[in-house]
């Protein structure tokens with residue numbers, strides 16, 4: 001068998017590798033505390049399960065869905081954008097259903113890049129951007145978005161010859177893995193940059209509903225000119241603990257949304273109609289669900305951040321996402337060795353920062369998608385093993 005050059009150029013997906021490490025550790029008999037992958041441990045809300053049990057009984061839901069999503073779902077998305085962000089999107093032109101946002105993100109590189117075109121990607125950033133730029137034949141260019149610049153990329157520092165070849169800029173706020181949110185000034189600057197250089201902004205808003213102390217993350221479409229230059233990826237995976245269901249949506253610039261739709265109609269056949277139907281009531285009245293969930297995440301965040309700070313770290317508390325991004329201890333050699341050593345000694349699984357790009361080296365990411373007792377236990381194990389910053 002001769003594989004394509006494309007497949008030989010792509011590394012295995014980060015979490016596939018981590019799953020192997022986890023399986024080895026379990027084999028050795030370790031009691032693993034999994035703070036690795038960002039997959040909510042909380043169940044999908046009952047309201048959605050109840051609506052699904054009805055929707056699945058309706059035979060008309062068993063057939064192929066419309067490619068762009070049912071009109072009822074797209075209208076619900078439009079109401080969601082208006083209620084939550086005060087942004088109007090036309091359900092017929094500016095909304096597209098996605099089989100989870102990772103699907104839309106992956107296909108966007110095929111829709112917007114030609115062979116050799118540059119994709120500007122945050123480093124550290126969600127690994128799917130880099131790999132999918134490669135799969136599409138594009139050239140990923142890492143834009144530093146590190147602590148030094150407040151986790152915002154310095155767009156002016158990108159060399160002009162790179163900018164000239166760039167077709168798209170991926171942004172992700174609130175950020176996975178850093179938990180950072182962007183300032184309003186940065187959103188405005190990114191829009192000016194995109195206009196000036198004819199670059200499409202792909203905004204990944206996977207964590208729009210995971211936030212604390214009422215600090216609600218913003219959509220780039222709220223800003224003047226945003227819809228001229230941006231497509232935004234939303235998902236119900238993190239919002240309603242539905243990672244296994246696969247439902248998300250793209251909204252924003254009509255040309256961009258429809259171009260992505262054109263790729264998709266040739267690649268997939270949409271989301272199970274029963275799922276699209278089942279989420280609508282929760283999308284229309286999400287506040288109680290989201291507030292209760294965020295109270296849980298906030299308590300967990302405080303256990304980890306206070307716990308690590310008690311061990312010599314000096315972390316501030318992120319205002320959004322269920323991630324804590326922390327430097328590896330001063331005595332550790334690098335991210336990979338630290339996380340393997342941590343797993344061997346304590347059974348605590350975290351993700352090495354370099355998995356999110358070269359500039360994530362020296363950091364690790366903790367996902368607080370485990371119950372509070374397990375988080376207390378993790379801090380306790382760090383204390384017992386004298387693992388300090």
Ligand SMILES: *Cc1c(COP(=O)(O)O)cnc(C)c1O
Nearest residue numbers: 100101102126176206235237248
């Ligand atoms: C989880 C995640 C996604 C993808 O979620 P889906 O389940 O595919 O909707 C996209 N972007 C980021 C940054 C994520 O963390």
